Amino acid sequence: MSDYRSTIRTELQHIEQQEGVRILYACESGSRAWGFPSRDSDYDVRFIYVRPVSWYLSVFEKRDVIEKPIHDLLDLSGWDLRKALYLFRKSNPPLLEWLQSPIRYYEEYSVAEQIRSLSPLTFSPKSCTYHYLNMAKGNYRQYLQGDRVKIKKYFYVLRPLLACTWIESRNSMPPMEFGALVDALIPKESELYGVLQLLLSRKKAGEELDYEPKLTPLNEFLEERIAHFEQTAAAMDDAILPGQEQLDKLFRSALQEVWG
Template sequence: MRAIPAVLDPDVVTEIDRRLAGVAREHDVEIPWAIESGSRAWGFPSPDSDYDCRFVFVRPRERYLSLWPERDVIETPLDAVFDVNGWDLAKSVRLIAKGNATAVEWLRSPIVYTGDPAFRDGLLDLADRIVERGSIGRHYLHVARQQRAGARSLKRFFYVLRPAAALRWLEVHPAQAVPPMDLPTLIDEGDVADHVRTAVHDLIALKAQTRELGSGTPPTILESFVTAQLERAEVYEHAAPERRADDVRAMADEYFLSLLR
């Protein structure tokens, strides 16, 4: 599986492919899932946005039986253009079991460098069965609060707006716990008012044309949308778990072992 938008720099994509192949060869791992994260996958890139490739890797089965586990992260050199690193399958499964929204988001990226759909669908199925809505909701609530507390700028506002849109998506999809990754889809599936949808898409278009948005003031319409969503999302702060921790760990173990077999 591969999903590369035409707007991505083909030379950069070629280098990412080269790095992924190098990781697989040098570390003797398989990479069943490699995607773009960051602003490009979130749906609001700037002309000078870097590339944030993230991947899940799987070692040969016998290396998971060692008394001295290997490091569960593989990184490649970081520079102004490339940020390419990945997590071991075991780390990814553990984080999903803990309700880590970042690990879940990787499975919903609209930009895929290389991927096995069956692998992705298996992890998504596991997430659907074990992820707590309360954990996901708290994650987005805390991210939005943290970003909102920093120096105000239109650029930073996107990092408030996306988690607020994710909280809206959770609100209107009460039976689901795995939101889409990108802001446009969150807005389109979030049943927001037309004036909010228009303001979001106008702001995205502005960011796509501007290298540095500066310290401008976010539209009042969107500030009000964010405030309302964060206020309603406070219910996640004390949301009780829906599943027993032992059951979650057992389902995560079952998935992990079945894949290694």
């Protein structure tokens, strides 16, 4: 990880030079941040950047993302700050996750912390629950049907469903780490907890976890949770959104802080 941190920071510096931008914040967003990487897992780096003031003074729409193709297990993708703030106001779950990622590669300016301070205002239990529920349903339908299933995909259904459970019980953005969700929400004396710990240890040890007989108790748990949130999500609260002026002020202050 330490070697890759240096590589990632170097790649981010190259992006700044090539694109003429300043990166405000960069973090891990994939299985490494979730706490269940495989030995060959990619580094999924996500970042927020800002361009010079003159770039925003245009009557034409411009591309507001930067994407670099995967090479050497490294995947980099970033959003322009204006795009990030627009999606932030809509309680965008991936962005809210980035801001609380346990693995942060770069945070040079105060902008990310200012956005975090507004996060309670933009958090929408309803929209975030639907986001995680749809993620779980898609992965369950695609990978966990039939007598033999792709075992590692249990994590990609369990994590979003546990995130839904966290939102329902605590009315806040769930932690990214799978282990933190399991420890907080699954009783340690339960059979389910033991099964999850075994799967987690196998994945971290580098086992392939490919097609194996399905784990019937786990499937039953997932089906019950999916059915539950299909019934309850619609009644959850929406966010109390910050005003446009508040986000405009944050955007302008970021331009001033970065470019002077």
